Amino acid sequence: MSNLPEALIFDYDGVLADTEPLHWKSWAALLSRYGIQLGWDEYCRIGQGAIDRKIFEHFRTRMPLTDAEAFELQNRERKRVVLDLSLKQNPIAQETVALLQSLQGYRLGLVTSSERTEVEPVLRAARIFERFDAMVFGGEAASPKPSPAPYLLLADRLGVKTGTAFEDSEPGLASANAAGFRTVKVDWPGDLAQIVRRTLK
Secondary structure, eight states: OOOSOOEEEEOTBTTTBOOHHHHHHHHHHHHHTTTOOOOHHHHHHHTTTOOHHHHHHHHGGGOTTOOHHHHHHHHHHHHHHHHHHHHHSOSSOHHHHHHHHHOTTSEEEEEOSSOHHHHHHHHHHTTOGGGOSEEEOTTSSSSOTTSSHHHHHHHHHHTOSOOEEEESSHHHHHHHHHTTOEEEEOSOGGGHHHHHHHHHO
16 A cells, blocks of 8 residues: 555645636636627636636537637637736735745645646746645646546646545546546635645544
8 A cells, every 4th residue: 555645736726726706707708709798607618727728619500600720729719818917916815825824734736738848937027836735737648638648647646545625617527536536526726725624524
């Protein structure tokens, strides 16, 4: 039996960081160029936990004159806007920072569909990047969430078989479950510290 402490795995958007409203507003601004209105409820239904390509495919029939390459250029600018806003006002709550600093004795992991360039600067600005023993970013696993591939890759990098995953989206929960992780749903990042402490009791 392994003597490693239990692993605690965190999603980024909507769990560690309150970035979902930023992503929604940036997607809404992008899509408005094509006369498409994206409300919060629709974004939560089709956008939470989804890779950008999936969101593009969802709206593609309503953007008949836009090819994937042109859209990708616009999407890169959208992501730069989200990163700039995140660095101006860090979306990771101080209570979450304090929580991660207090979790001594646990192996900590991060599994996110966002790319490293979108996440690492924000984690470093919050001074918690070094708290994670292993990370999996968007594009690194063979398949994105809800495939178990991201969590299986994280387990390999972390050197564990299982652990507890904190996720906010259905694709994230499905990915962790399929890889054999216990899952805990986080409805709002502001509740994360309380949820983790309750889980560990």
